[in-house]
Structure formats: structure tokens, C-alpha cells
Amino acid sequence: MKRIATIGGMLALSFTALGTLGAAKTAAQDPIILAPIIMDTAVPIIVNAVKKKPTGLETFEGYVIHANSAQVTVRSKANEMAVQSFPLGPDASAKMQLIVEKGGFQYGDKIKVYYDPSTMKATKFKGKPSTPAPGA
Numbered sequence: 001m002k003r004i005a006t007i008g009g010m011l012a013l014s015f016t017a018l019g020t021l022g023a024a025k026t027a028a029q030d031p032i033i034l035a036p037i038i039m040d041t042a043v044p045i046i047v048n049a050v051k052k053k054p055t056g057l058e059t060f061e062g063y064v065i066h067a068n069s070a071q072v073t074v075r076s077k078a079n080e081m082a083v084q085s086f087p088l089g090p091d092a093s094a095k096m097q098l099i100v101e102k103g104g105f106q107y108g109d110k111i112k113v114y115y116d117p118s119t120m121k122a123t124k125f126k127g128k129p130s131t132p133a134p135g136a
Helices: 002-028 090-101
Strands: 058-067 071-076 083-087 110-116 121-126
Touching: 058 083, 058 090, 071 110, 083 110, 090 121
Parallel strands: none
Antiparallel strands: 058 071, 058 110, 071 083, 083 121, 110 121
């Protein structure tokens, strides 16, 4: 029993001695107040965000399922389950008629439809129709 007490006392003394040595080091440090470093090269970089043109039209990008001179049906590029049909406005209908006479859009052609969100009517579209299969 005396042996355990002696070892415990020695450990307590050594921890106390280490604690005082550590405390002496921290007490000796003075808080030094440094002036802030001002750099001339640290100028903020101003980046302007790209702003959309206020056309009032929404876009729908995807792949053609069916297209004729009256309407176009498109599967969404982002979500394959989203399918949207757009009736064509007069200008878009005239443009689509010219494309249909040359062979028209084929299934899977990429297209971007610009439509009025209130009426869901396509006012214009962009896309390159692929060449139709021979004999079709």
C-alpha cells in the first residue's frame, strides 16, 4: 500500500513540476499587437453576372418526338420522363412548314423551343433537322 502511495506522490510532483514549467512559459509571453498589413495588390475583382434578355419567353430543350406544321412534341433533355407538346405560332408554323417540305425533324433530333409560358404556344424554335431515311 505504501508503494502505491509513494508512486502516486511522485507522479503528482512530476505533473506539478511540468505544469509550472508550462505555466511559466505562457506567463512570460506578452501580447503583441500588430498593425494590420495593408496590401496595394489586394483589390477586389468585380465580376458582372450574365443577365438574360427580358424577352418574356421560356425555353424548353430536348429531343423531338413528333413534329408537324401545327405542333411539336419534345422530350426534355434534363428529365427523360418530361414530355411537352407546343402548338406553333404563325411564324414558327411557317418555318416548320418549310422544314417539313424538306423532310422535317426526325425522332431524336435536338431542338430548343422558345414559348410563351402563359399560352404555352411556341413562338420560335432552334434545331437542325437530320436527313430522313431513304424511302421514308
